[in-house]
Amino acid sequence: MTASRPLLETVNIAKSYGSVVALEAADFAVRRGEIHALLGANGAGKSTLVKILAGVHLADSGELFVDGTPMQFHAPVDAMAVGIGTVFQDPALIPDLTLKQNLQLSEIDEPAFVSWLGWFDLGQLDLDALVHELPLETLRVVDLARALARDPQVLLLDEITAALTADQAERVFALLAHWKELGRAGVLITHRLAEVLRICDRATILRDGRNVALFEPGKEADASNGSSTGTMQDVGEHELVEAMLGAEVREERFEESGSETSASEVRSIADEIAFAARGLSSGEVVRDISFEVRRGEILGLVALEGQGQERLFSLLSGDRRPTAGEIQVGGAQRGWGGPYDAVSDGVVLIPGDRLLSLLPNLPVRQNLVVPLFNRIREWLRIPQDERKRVLNAIDRLSIDTRAASQVRRLSGGNQQKIAIGRWLVAGFRTLLCFDPTRGIDVQTKREIYALLRELAGNGAAILLYTSELAEIQLVCDRVLVMHDGRIVDEQEAARATESTLLTAAHGLEAAV
Amino acid sequence: MSHSSPPPRSETEHVPATGLVARAAALVSERPTIALSGTLVILVIVTGIIEPNYLAVSGVRNTLLQAAPLGILAGAQTILMLTGGIDLSVTMVATASAYVAANQSPSGAAVAILLGVVVGLVVGSANGVGVAVFRVNPLIMTLAMSGILLGLFTAWAQTILKGSTQVGPFIKLIGAGSFLGNRIPYSVVVWAVIAAALIWLLRRTGWGRLLYAIGDNEIAVRLAGVRVWQVRITAYIAAGVLGSIGGILLGGRTGAVDLQLANAFLLPSVAAAVIGGTSIFGGVGGYAGTILGALILSVLNSMLTFLNVGQAIQQVVYGAIVLALAWGYAGLTRRA
Structure with a gap:
């Protein structure tokens, strides 16, 4: 076996969004002639890595090689130019345009696109149909055919099978096998571990923004007889799951105290x-x-x-x-x-996205009191105890109020406390x-667990x-x-x- | 994993206070009221130098007579801008209200004023329903409403509103008269009462809190259990009523009304709020700043009049001020 450079390789890639670290240091390499699975729990950094490989985001640091040549992608066209074809998790098509118009926008060769559609039995698809009139699974295939029409060396498929019928998924797998035979490569991101075991050759596991494991079933076989006979079938599903979760840190259970x-x-x-x-x-x-x-x-x-x-x-x-x-x-x-x-x-909600709970430019106090004025009859006054209730909630959650004049200046943990504190002020069942x-950080997490147990303890x-x-x-x-x-x-x-x-x-x- | 954000810093640390512009920007963002008051005093003095008579009682009174209706119309814009909205029909509401009040003046001042205010109530409710329930963009909704009102009143002036275009003596008195030896216009008293009410509403009531909250993040407010449409409709109604009152005062000031009565006030009403620090994007601002904005524009108006600058040029100046401030505030917020 020649020790040729991988087709696509990242070394120590890191990426943060504001104060949130999405990728800390990710090494990832795809060889020619393999289907490589990229796995990880929610928030492990898979999608961020895909976006960096596709040229959507520029990495903060780290290196990226294509066929051994260092690269920097500043825009998706840079990645396409060197043969990286990506299908993202969500359809990347403009809903109010027809398929044909979408193709023209991305300068896709129409005959090639149509012939790839044929691979998925969609050769008869009306190219003048508006994108938003087409079902999701068709759009996924359109996205894929569009990527294929550029004849890429590496196919990055982010959750492609999630929206496809079983029949179409089989065709995607057949396609990947074909790609492999051509000496090209595929990267499959999926939550369906059964697929990984069936069709992938190797698997890289990401956890908390780092690559924590590489499953290479053919390796030992390689060493002994020089042929790559091992498949992912030899790896158990549960081994993959364990790698995704990592060494389990046991913590004591939070019990309601002082209730x-x-x-x-x-x-x-x-x-x-x-x-x-x-x-x-x-x-x-x-x-x-x-x-x-x-x-x-x-x-x-x-x-x-x-x-x-x-x-x-x-x-x-x-x-x-x-x-x-x-x-x-x-x-x-x-x-x-x-x-x-x-x-x-x-019945009250603490939304997952803090953009749905915060009033970013207003002070802590204004953020906390909103539900006090839900009813019209509460509009023309301010409750006598508003200040007391606000101070109570700040105290109970130990919200850091140094930057209290605009909550967007607070840390993520403090912002989350405000989203919770709003309901401590207003009350709920x-x-x-x-x-x-x-x-959010570990300390704040623990505070939130304790608070939830305490609230439950109080009924x-x-x-x-x-x-x-x-x-x-x-x-x-x-x-x-x-x-x-x-x-x-x-x-x-x-x-x-x-x-x-x-x-x-x-x-x-x-x-x- | 998250870091706690650095403690808040004052603007001066962000902006190197080298140039005069940077220093002024820092002052405006830190102490807007002081900066605005300073600007006002400087303008008054400059106007006094241009026309020494201005500093006499009558000059100041004329400025205040102009500032009162402007300040009230700008109050309507302030309320709506805080929610992220705007009212381009406010001057047409003012005109229509004054027109109705003049038409009904033979029935007595109380009926005339009441019916004038009803115009604002009705138009404000329609704007509010359009924006809050049918989700029409506020610019489009109120611009269309302004066109509809102009058309209706042009037609009605020949038919059901045919008759008096002179306002009654009481409206004339509160619009143009003054007391304490002709020093203080009655319209300023009306404005002061409205100003006190607005400042109380915005700062010390739940409704005021909700206006700011909606302007900052409507979705969050909805998820917190507020019926946002109610807040929006009431805001547009309040704006309509303020438009009516401003219009009736204007009608009283001129004595006779026509369908161009308040036209020239649209841009200044937005400008006064913007000068006062209320953001067009919502959530930031207040009425105290708007008051100063209205006064500044009125003094500026007197100054331009003394300089024999025509109405057309005045509009150019107002437009330029709004653009410059919108750009300037955008810069400040980006730096913050």
């Missing part, structure tokens, strides 16, 4: 169902979801990216109406017209938390979606697993390990 409620009170409220969903659906995104949260309980929710959890939370917070099913508060069915109605029923600890019902599986055992009582819009599993939080959760989240049966 004033006595044991008997806890027992009497524990049976009371505060909040329930019955057959809740929203198109194809959320399907027939039922669960209940009791007072004093923290119910966890775990899902891979894009399984419908965002939509579910917007249904539960009254931001969107379900297409079927109902929401019950205290046993009574509720028909909400907007978040106002949900908040009136004591059911708290919906969407990934409240994403992108609140809490639904907690988190992308950090380790949090489930630390803070939750029970956990639901969501996959493809459905609840696929329920586990006792105390017994839910990261691997049982991740297995279920991939839609796989638990290993017995």
Whole structure:
């Protein structure tokens, strides 16, 4: 075997967005003639790496080589010029233009594009159709055919199969095999581990912005007889999952401390169902979801990216109406017209994106008091105790108020505390938390866990979606697993390990 | 993983205070009220030098007579700009209200003023529903409304509103009269009452808090359980009523009304709010600054009149001021 330079290689690539480090130091190499899987949990940095390889973002530091030549991509055209073809997670087409117009914009050779469409049995597709009239799976194929029409050396496919039918996915795999035979390469980013085992030759695992493992099943075989006979089949799914999660740091469970409620009170409220969903659906995104949260309980929710959890939370917070099913508060069915109605029923949301919760240019105090004025009859005054309540919340959350005049100057952790503090000021009965600890420091995370336990101890019902599986055992009582819009599993939080959760989240049966 | 952000620093540390411009910019961003008051005093003195008679009682009174309606119309813009909106129909509302008030003057001042204000209520509600419920862009909504009003009143002037175009004596008194030995115009008293109410509303009520909040991040406010459409509609209604009151004062000042009565006030009403530090993008500002903005523009107006500069050039000057300030404030916010 010649030790030729890899077709595509990154060394020590790093990228931060503001204060959030997306990639810390990533080494990644793709050889000619292989299909390489790029794996990692949510937020591990996969998409960022793809964007750097595709020329969408410029890395902060580190090196990038194509066929051994150092490169710097300042724009996507730079990456295309050296033979990198990318299909992003979301369709990169302009919805209000026709397919033909989109092709012209990206200067794609139409016959080549159409012949690639033919590979996927879409050769008859009407090129004058408006993009927004086409179904998602067709758009994914269009994106792929468009990338192929440039005859790339490396194909980067970010979650391509998620939206495809099984039949189309098979054709993508056949295509990748063909690409391999041509001596070119493919990079597959997917949450479906079964695909990885079947069609990939090697796998790089990213965790917290670093490459933590490289699975190279053919390597030992290589050394012994010089032929690459090993496949990813030799690697177990659970080995991959473990590598994605890393060495588990066990922390003690957060128990409610200093709660004033006595044991008997806890027992009497524990049976009371505060909040329930019955057959809740929203198109194809959320399907027939039922669960209940009791007072004093923290119910966890775990899902891979894009399984419908965002939509579910917007249904539960009254931001969107379900297409079927109902929401019950205290046993009574509720028909909400907007978040106002949900908040009136004591059901409040801490959004995952702080852009959805903060008033960036206003002071801490103005940020905290908004829900106090939900009703018109509260408009012409300011409650006597507004100041006291605000100071209380600041104190209880230990919000750093040095930069209090504009909350956009606060750190991410402090901003998240403000999103929570708003509901401490206004009061609530059911708290919906969407990934409240994403992108914040360890200390603040611990404070938030303790606060959630304390709130539950005082009788609140809490639904907690988190992308950090380790949090489930630390803070939750029970956990639901969501996959493809459905609840696929329920586990006792105390017994839910990261691997049982991740297995279920991939839609796989638990290993017995 | 996140770092805590550095403690806030004053603007002077960001802006090297070398040039005069940089120093002025730092002053404006740190102490806007002081900077504006200083500008006002300088303008008054310069005008006094150009025309020594200006510093006499009548000059100042004329400036205030001009500033009161402008300040009230600019109050409408301030409220809406805080929410990220604007009202391009405010001067047409003012004209229409004055027109109705003049037409109804034979029925007595109370009826005339009341019906005048009803115009503002109705138009403000329509603007509010359009913007808040049907999600029409505020610029388009209020511009279209202004056109509709002009058309309607042009037609009505020949039909149902045919008759008096002279305002009654009471409206004339509050619009043009003054007391304390002819020193203080009544319209300034009206303005002062409105100003006090507006400052209280913006600073010390939940409604005021919500105006700022919506202008800063409407989605967050909605998710916090506020019915944003209610806040927006009431803001447009308040703006409509302010437009009516401003218009009736203007009508009183001129004595007779026509359909061009308040036309020239549109740009200055926005300019006064912008000069006062209210951001066109919402969430930032307040009425105290707008008051100073209205006074500055009125003194400037007197100065340009003494310099024999025509109405056309005055509009050019206002336009230039708005552009320069919008650019200047944008620069400040970027640096902040």
